[in-house]
Amino acid sequence: MQQHGSERLRIVVIGAGIVGVSTALSLARDGHDVTLVDRSAPGEGTSHGNGGVLASCAVVPVTVPGLPAKAPRMLLDPDSPLFLRWSYLPRLLPWLARYLSHCRAEETARISRALFPIIGNSLEDHQALAAGTPAEHWLAPSDYLYVYRDRAAFAADAFGWNLRRAAGFAWEEIEGDAVAAYDPLLGPENRFAVRLSDHGVIRDPGRYVKDLAAHLETLGGRVLRASIEGFRFDNGRLAGLATDGGPLDCDRAVLATGVWSKDLARQLGISVPLESERGYHLELEEPSGFPRAPAMFASAKFVATPLEGRIRLAGIVEFGGLEAGPAEAPFKLLERQLRKAMPGLSWRSTRQWMGHRPAPADSIPVIGPSPRHGDVLMAFGHHHVGLTGGPRTGRLIADLVSGRRPNIDLAPYSPERFAV
Template sequence: MLCAQGCVFIDGGCCQKKDWTKGGITIPERVIIAGAGIVGVSTGIWLRRMSDAEVTIIDRLPPGEGTSHGNAGVLAACSIAPVTAPGLVRKAPGMLLNPDFPLFMRWGYFPKLVPWLIKYLSNANDSDTRRIAKGLTHIVGDTVDQHKSLVAGTDAADWVHESNYSFAYTNRAAFSADAYTWGLRHEAGFEPEIREGDAAREFEPNLSPTIGLLATMKDHGYIRDPGGYVKALARVFEGLGGTILRAEIKDFEFEDDRIRSVLTDAGPQPCDRAILATGVWSKPLMQKLGLKIPLETERGYHIIFKDAEGIPSHPIMIASGKFVATPMDAGLRCAGVVEFGGLDAGPAQAVFNLLRKQAKAALPNLSYSEEVEWLGHRPAPADSLPLIGQVRQTGIFTAFGHHHIGLTGGPKTGRIVASLVAHRPPNTDIGAFDPMRFA
């Protein structure tokens, strides 16, 4: 929605640009955003719309070529349930020992993972799961509207597609086994339409006959090419007067405990505010601020089946394989599988093989010209909630830790952080995401 001056409304208020003042003189602030993924670029766009701050995005890679490039592309408004559901501690050993279950561990990395894993599994109970789901609902529940607001009136709008989002099960018993998660979704206002047997096959004829039930959510969406989308958003940001710099951030420089510059391999970059949106790579930067964040990489995989035919018409989560099949510009992208093994190890072919096997089992009519494999790093905080807010009164703000929901929650997070930096606190409680909760 636009106001009379052409500004976008946010949380009931107008985003009309305002300068900050010091001693009666108008001074545009200098803001540096670390990270050119969906969260960083969204933050930059909203900040330029809300203010006259000089905004620079810094990343060692071009926009959209990190974790934001490789994901299922779904605007998954109903993805509010964390992995750490009740019973996970009891089930986890069996999952790891089952070669057909999409959970992998690099055992050489396991000793380093243990401190984080203990904190992570401590949330696998009903009260913490409900607390986390409530927080995630605030970030992702209106994702389609948030993306549409982000791209309204820009060339990036064409990348956003509204669609259904289905969950495919072998039968009613398999669907009922997920009753706890569907209960959380119900409490958040998400109700699926159930199709069984012939109705499911008529709705999506390319699915395997072994899939006997579809639970379909309306009012969702997907991105035709996540990497291309973030690059298009970066051009929007530059068109609004923002700057993008290729560099690696090394440290921060302070004056009276306030940020004064970001130190990079391209030299110091003076600033009045800084925003960390570098995903799992934010962890070492937070350590320089005296905060040890329990954050691990959840190594995510995808395969693109190029020029694919015999594919679903909309994104479908194959529940048995815990992966999503999404039709995209390049073909069919199948994304999912969880692997723990740190940042340094290369991809595991066994993971790709399982993903490939499961995709072909769920989609027996699938044909394609070639495959493209990808591995990336999803930032997983021990409590499954992103870190959004200011670190003490340093002028450094956080916008990372989105686990599986980075693309889904990126625009909303960017809007919130931009509001904080622009001295216009959002009319909402973001206490659940406080970066100081791990202090």
Template structure:
């Protein structure tokens, strides 16, 4: 590093806090600014899996034919608040244009560079911070009814193989010997090693943020109004009616990044994928590893004193209250997946995943404004890709060249 800078990071979820940690290690002064607090949004409620293999976007070929049936069935994990549809349509049109094999391959390659080594990225991030205790190396399994059900997903598994992922297959007795908690109706698993999970995502990110503060970083709870520029250079951020001086600013506010990005000349087609979780507190048995139950498209993750079920995609914007049907579906799916498990109470949560229409995060410098950067739009893999995103941003701010082709994530692709 040649120059010590003061950097304002707007948004204190996993991406923002990761950026702060890596910048601080480079010797910079950091200011974390968030309207609520560290990990009060999606970073609190995510599924907790370091899902390196989750590089296949939702927009696979065939989605157009399946989506209407899914929306009309209460047993499918796709929901829509129909009143929101007119507002959703412009984004949805752009999103659905990517439901072809060539775009899926391109998106998967881009995501793989951000999430493909997540466990090691998290180990490097958390080392010496006090947050290490929440990080658990583990397998990650995709559960199917049988081999025929697994083979219906050949397209996605072939993409994972081409991006370097390997797995083994557990069938029938072998799977139930691995983990007897599951129903006999689940008879096949694809098991990926070298993954991991966080046993309390919210506290993990809070501990990382506390480490930043303990090492001289500042945290300010405020709504950001704008990034202040003079002669094309960032000079501060305006928050809570005052201007906070800084040499650079990084927008890492998840779904709430959109309006601020537009002020900086970057118009990202960004929508909220409303995500739900249901926690089963003090369960009578715990899954051995995090799993994706493919029939219900939900993740079950063993956490600190509870099982967290997460998944569901609902489109309904930022303002509508949570729907009841997604919670009921997860509850039903949980009872079907592990019928012998009981629990003492439940905790429900709904949050907002930031979804750009091309399924590729926005990471990098803002064209035409020196000292302005962005890191948001990770859909459902923000926890998985947060540490790598933060490290890449820190490298760019320091003037170093990352060993990743950053052009595919560049904010310039959405410049006005």
């Protein structure tokens, strides 16, 4: 990819979630002519429905050692956070085989090392991104709490906590009556917790992304509703994009449309083993109280996050593709688990949502220029950490476009690992 210094380029960012909006803002602040394109309005997809936590410590992928042995039992357990649409299994199997091949200690550690540079300073990254914009209103520093039944349950998670320690994270351990003293909403079955400071929360993720996109327009950027159908090249250089509304000229493009990036990446010679890991959230409106901080209930694998006027319960792993609608069982499970975790909590009503996390088989985002067409850069595949890693990803893409040397090694994220 050529160095362009301070040259003003016409850049189209495809995808108006947190990664795309962060990228567009970083590029606009560098002085480029930026158009943000999505078939939906900004912040209405996966970025709307995430857990709302800036989870810098989330450097442990799902694919930990022992998962292949546990997964079949989990699928048969009605209280397990893992779901599968069995009719989708034949289509899922090739991706699933590659995904489970990473459930080895050395692979999990490698993935963890790759995730940390993208998410490890998320609060600071978001503070820099939102500074001077209306989006600042939704951003707040917070603790992040991991809640366990007891110390033995925490000890059983030692592999993941050792990875966090290796990444430089430190924490406070809270035990016994001190757990309820920290947060009175936590029920008596919660006798151990880990408190991580220097994390953050977005109190309305959808509004946050919308406010960032609105700020982009004040910098001269455009927000366009359209579907991208393909790329147009002239003598090997990007000349524009084909959209359902007609051609769109540009000098550079950034592909940042989450799980929907797969088909467009294939047009560029990149075959990413990318699946939708369907996630669910249940919002409790007008609750009788709020958690002191976002709390991850480790055994049930869901997070309860205090948002603006409501609590969001987010979690669940379901494999079933992009077409099927939401199932009712995951919502019921979230509510059932919450009633056990916070038995004294009540609320007026609930609201349901289901969306699609972009899950590459190796759990590492795809960030960097396309090997065949360096004028198109890729920024997708953030799995569970899109909100957390969006600003850092956007800054890295802006560095590449403007000819600056990124201050981290981008080799682990290179699209070239999926070139065909």
